[in-house]
Amino acid sequence: MTSKEIRGRFLEYFAERDHRLLRSGSLVPAEHDPSVLLTTAGMQPLKPYFEGSEQPPHPRLASCQKVFRAVDIDQVGLTTRHLTFFEMLGNFSVGDYFKQGAVEYAWQLSLEGFGLDPEMIWITVFEGDDELGLGPDEEAIEAWLSVGIPRERIVGCPRSENFWQAGPIGPCGPCSELYLDRGLAFGAPDDLPGADNERFLEYWNLVFMQYRQDPANTLTPLPGKNIDTGLGLNRMAAIQQGVESVFETDQFVPLIELGEELSGHRSGESPAVDRALRILADHSRGMSFLVADGVVPSNEDRGYVLRRVMRRAIQQGRGLEMAPGFLARFGDRVVEVMGSAYPELHEQRAAIEQWLASEEEGFGRTLEQGTRLLSEVIAAARERGEDAIAAADAFQLHDTYGFPIDVTLELASAAGLGVDEAGFSALMDAQRQRARASGGIAGRSGGGDGERGQRWAQSTGFRTEFTGYSSIEQSTTVAALEREGGRLLAKLAESPFYPAGGGQVSDSGVVECESGDCRARVAEVLRLGDDQALVLELEAGELEPGERVLARVDAATRHATECNHTATHLLHAALRERLGDHVRQAGSAVQPGKLRFDFTHGAALTDAELRDVEDEVNSRVLANLPVRALTTTLDEARRLGAMALFGEKYGEVVRMVEIGDGSFSRELCGGTHVRRTAEISVFKIVSESSSAANVRRIEAVTGPVAVALLRRHDALLEDVAERLRTSPEGVVEALETRERQRRELERAASGADGAAAGAAGVDIEELFGRVQQIEGANVLVEQVVAGDEQSLLATLDRVKGRLDDAAVVLGSEVQGRVALVAAVAPALVERGVKAGDVVKAGAVAAGGGGGGRDTLARAGGRDVARLGDALAAARAAICTALES
Template sequence: MQYRSGKEIRQLFVNFWESKGAHHYKSFSLVPDDPSLLFTIAGMVPFKKYYLGLEEPEYACAVTSQKCVRTNDIENVGHTARHHTFFEMLGNFSWGGYFKRESLTWGWEFLTQVLGLDGSRMYATIYKDDQEAFDIWTKEIGMPASHLVLNGEDENFWFMGPQGPCGPDSEILYDQGEEFSCGPDCHPGCDCDRFLEIWNHVFTQYDRQADGSFKPLPRKNIDTGMGLERLASLIQGVRNDFETDLFTPLMKKAGDIAGVRYGENDQSDLALKVISDHVRAVCFMIADGILPANDGQGYVLRRLIRRAARYGRLIGINKPFINDVIPAVIELMGDPYSELGENRLTIEKIVEIEENSFGKTIRQGSELLDAEVKAALESAGKTLGGAVAFQLYDTFGFPLELTREICAERGVSVDEEEFKKEMEQQRERARSSSKQIANNVIKGNVFNALVNEFGATDFVGYEKSECNTKIRALVRDGRQVDALGEGEEGMVLLESSPFYAERGGQIGDTGLIKADGVLAVVRDSTHPFGELNMQTVTVTKGTLRVGESVLAQVDLDRHLAIARNHTATHILHAVLGKVLGGHVRQNGSLVSDRFLRFDYTHYEAPSREQLEEIETLTNAAILTDRPVTTAVTDLEAAKASGAKALFEEKYGQTVRVVSVGDFSSELCGGTHVSSSGMIGSLKIVSEESIGSGIRRITAVTGMTTVHLLQELSRTADELSARLAVKRPLLIEKVRGMEEEIKELKRQIDGMSRARLAGSIDSLIAKKTLAGGAVNLYIGRVDGQNMELLRESGDKFKDGDPKAVFVVFSKAAEDKVQILCMLGEEAQKKKLHAGKIVKELAALVGGSGGGRPNMAQAGGKEPAKIDAAIAAAVDLVAKFIGA
């Protein structure tokens, strides 16, 4: 068997199926056009609409090498030979073209004749009642019957959901030899790697009914999937995927940074595997527009960056390093995945932000671990709780191995059983809320029926603001109706529509639908399903009826205001790249008639000077009155011309390119003005951070800019009058007032400290506990801020190492503040400030916590403060066992 690189195998697969008549689709995005999925998890995901009959395929058969992300086994990455977060799935698909015979015989041809696998070492699993597949394998391909494994539905029958397309499947296995065996009872289907599963062929030929029966589909389909990494390990003769050329350059680069080599020891090997897997996934996720966040896809991305960084620290890399590995990913996979190189600056900036941020989180986690290890050393069992280990893992990114190692160095064990329970509870929560559970498409709703009956709506709004048309359908309360009467609300499907329906960040048009004696106000235009363009209306006169001829009129003033903001958004996007750098990418937008909102990737707040430059350059481009032109072309030609393709958009093969002179060129389906001068001017209203590495500009254009400037002028005039200074001197006047306020505040704080110092002794009672081992200083000091209370606490604990300082304060708005601080000797008596305030806070209707030596909490029931003070004595005594 000839050695083949991963790149060669990928290309051979594509070429082979193209020779059989398949159309090659380049890999679709990791972000699926499917709300039921978090990521593209298989090669068939982009084609699910074809299997469900929601759309007609462009071609009868296809081939892809699809990039995928799966997240249900992140913890197993590196521990096994085959688990990955990012992987490539080779797949060939047919929708009414070839079927079972061709799929299996051609698949056999590819494996044996193109790749040179030994056919005598291959096995196949089939559904027990699939006689057709059995005959193809034994009579046409010539596989011995002894090499066929017959299974039931659980193993060899594929379902898309409880109802819908389904069918038997056949999995091809390869015997890697006894050296991969798990023992004398090893057999095909065993969990070990001897009989390696390499390629699954799904024969989607039935439609499962609600009663569980199977109805033949009018069109038989093929869906196959084969992991490139797994196939490469077989072709390249290595024991696991990580030893293929798809990973080794990345592991070598990470190893060079750490000063270790793959194969030296299990711990460093594990770290190098995790790093190589996660960095691949991170690069592809960011290239497809996913950015770090606290939930959803962004949470997974952030977690992968942090896991890679932590595993780097396990092998001695104590600085940000992921960006040093990224060039190796791009060099290895930039062909065919050009998006990696195109978005390199963005990838590196996002990773830099996240890794630096994580460095701070690691330090916080280390503080928590140090404190908990100290507490464990003072306990009888010298064991770190599993819940703490899980908090370190989940919140601070500490792998269990690292926590175990640090604890072992200090003579502390980890309750790993409790850790496993916490982990399983998290997985259960994830499973119950994960979007990936819902892998069903709801069929039969009213909009699906309209798509099937009428197809896409004919949109004429690029050329016209009104048109004569007919009503194709009316919908009220989720059902088709024949008419909408006066006062009724519903949705209208027109034969041709001038109304732009909300999409791509641009809001939908409003306007009127008219006929003799009939008037309906269009309140919104949306795409409720697929390419349907429907208007939400209220009938104010007469009755709208299906089949009636009507005049559809767009609210032109509002429409033009939206168009001004949309074209301005394109110009702003181009300017941001020029001023802030080529890494800037759009991350979302909202284009309305009142304002525009533009979200973009950037690592820090722009300076005042940069914002002024952005505003100036944008207005300069507007005032040159550049022509705005559109062109319809194919996707690859558009990208080759330099047109920007936006992260959040899903594009077909035919796209619309909007250009503002030679200043800006973007793929866009929205509406625009005919020249930039029609925008008038742009004024930035605000610039803010909305997430790690993501910022937002809000701006206005046209007459809204004029109104805003008038309002600002009125405000300045009123301030000038109130402060009795001319407008140019306003800032100087305010600065002087700020200095006066600071001085007054300093004087007030000094007086507060002096008053508190004079009264604190009379308000704080001292109680000696545990035979003088601890001195509890406790009391109530109302109306003081926490900073002053901490200063008082410092004096008590600095003057008495045995001090346990506990103070309650009734703050404004009937809130309770609690502070606990411990002296050095008191900390050695099994006391923990965080645990003390947590229990005290519960007594006054609140919660809180903190470090072992200092913690604070809040409550909502000040009436219970005195009772809590009385209870504090027994509580502290309980903690020290007195």
């Protein structure tokens, strides 16, 4: 029986028994479930039905759901059954049948549908758990006895094996699993199901969804008793096709065969080869489906999961000496094998090829350098007689060379060495603290990272009450005061000042004595956990502890910041609506003068996309929608679909900001906002650029700042029109005329000037066709024909003028020497790519030198035979900078 037939038989069986068939949900969980990065169970898309928050389309449901579980990634390849990506067949009951019905369906389909031997089927049930306050699942035992399973083939198992939950919070319940006894050839007579052995193969799990789990082992009965079952399609395929491994089934054989073809190795040749081929087969499936569902490789969250499986597969392919480009070949084979069941693979075929190819190319360079350096570290450790790689060495590989710690762990283990993981984690924590910290008291803001400020605040024995949501002026008392240099560190009993956090800058303002002439300017508001302290600069008089003061926030600055913060929420929602749900916040900076928003997306936005996003935000501004901040429980916020930032820590009570009725924008947020969107006045995008690999950055302005910007643009347009002796409406036509005249003059000059002939002979359009996307940047490194350096620079100028966020290096043989020129966009300079460093690296390879500014540089070399090496070195310098 093929995998397709197994899928069809399962779904047909339950459709005939009044089950509504559902299509597979995405591997990216819906917004109602922010507790997990990826879909890890067949029931996950159905959680609102089980929780009672949504009405199911039918009380009986069945599906074949795509599932990805990163928890098993290290086991893939080592066993015959572990996978990261797989298909989970499931039947579900929402308040309809319960344990008896689920048991009868599973038993009947196992025997009549799949033809399994009833004497070889064993059952496990939940044995109870004192911590949960639950006893053995007697109801399940009775159900199995009623269908004919003898008591001796029903085995009790602990909570770790037979109590199921989709995540730390959500529906859960005891479960009962069906195992196939494969015989004594696979194990010992005293082996039992549920234990770690190869004799018993689990193929179906019946979850009796009775509870909702909240923190601290608190179980609450669900509104109705539900059934959630999961049958692994790939394991059933192994059973039906009479093979010992899922990697020998019909979905995997074409991928294993491709691996053999590309590597020249054969399955069964050695354990190492088998492991590599299995990893490539499994991971190529996982990465292809993740990309098809909108996940892109990055260094955080689900993007990191994708990047990790990509890089593990790349490492295995390189270890088998596969030629470059192999990863995209695997992706293409996945589409061929699985595309008929999952049409999104065909729809996203180009994207799958693009991401797999670009990641292989980029990581290949990182892996070559890192593996070489790690080999030296391993050799040195062995010479010293050490059994582990030092934390400092592992950290340097990660921090300086971009070599992933999980790859270091894997290669070190293969060499028989460990890694000081605790020390590595400590170094990573120290690096994060250094990145956040700066000198003086004023630099110790953000999340309680100012240790001295935190200790001082704790020593005062109380917390400041923040009143700034409801008022920007507060009569209060100076509760504590400490002088440091020319500044004061103060704590007020109540404070209207917002401390920096959540991307929003801290408030500014003044603290004045209610009697007397003392006055202090608020330089910064330090966030110290859920407490705060003020950094003050005394402007008049003296401030003393116990003094009654009036704390007043700068109203204009606060309101401008609020406009930008609410606009940031609208921008986030508009980007997700226009580009897709893969868009997620990757960072933000909300200031009174502008906003900056970083988000995950794999390509620069087109002019049309930017216009659409800007128009959408402005339409919501003009609609004058109410902006409400609600205090609610984390559970309720999630039920309502509020966006939560992964990596943020939330308590049981959260603050949720919704715009309008919340259907367009609803986020967990502790910042301050306008009351109605019309206060924003106008929203204008200033720039869109690359921030990091697969992360884009938008900067925008609102209100008076946006109006002033538009007026400057109008004035500039009128000035240009006057210089061109035309109207503002005629500027484009006038410029096109001048450009046409310029090209005619160039062509005329090229006929008389040999130097210009070199530049004119370059096919610019052909060069554009060679531009590569590397880590989210446009990179062009090419050899061209040029008569002299001036014509080479002219070609460089023509190329860079038409590329956004680009690093361009052109090389040519000029008068018997190597000539190199480079131009780097400011956005890439910020990421560490500097034109001077790039051409210097190339020139050294050709026996020369040179340099220049970060954005424009030139260099030369003596050895023209090494022009190709020079360009390769320049390209490597760009890639190294982008990847680090």
